[in-house]
Amino acid sequence: MFGTTLLDRRSKTERVTDQAWQHLVSAVSSAGDSVRDTARSARRGGSGLTDGATDLVGSAAEEARRRATLAFDALAGRRPALPWTLLISAALVGAALGWAAGTAARAAGSRTRDADEIEFVDVDRPNSPVGLDG
Structure with a gap:
């Protein structure tokens, strides 16, 4: 009950920002899971594909983190450096x-x-x- 009244006292902008951040985290997480699943299936497919899939997972995860950081900064109102x-x-x-x-x-x-x-x-x-x- 305390948590719900605390959340209700936030401004509409803060609630929208919080929702947007939660959706972004969810999308990045599901994208990471999807890439990991693809990498696992590629790993099972052949040893030659394993290295490429591992690189793909690493670069995709890095790109997802970079984009999530930029999105969070944009939602927080910070300008890019x-x-x-x-x-x-x-x-x-x-x-x-x-x-x-x-x-x-x-x-x-x-x-x-x-x-x-x-x-x-x-x-x-x-x-x-x-x-x-x-």
Whole structure:
């Protein structure tokens, strides 16, 4: 009796969230049982299939846990975490591309400036031994 009055005092959102969580746990549990049953039947079918079925059960269970955690976080109103690895790697790639573009631009700018700085001077030498002056 105490438990029923305690449950009645919760808000509608809390009751709906609790029901949704119970359904999710039930679905994950039944999915895990189904995968385990499939793995058992595959194990009986042949030894070559056993390793594949075991891997399937492990990966399916891991995926079910991951999805259940994400669903629970969504029901609790938590936002998914930022993909920091992706953000940091994108920033590093952007910095490397910017550095490469800057270096290339400086190199291209220095080549054109060197060509413009060359100055040709007409020199008139008196008393040249070769006799080119005149």
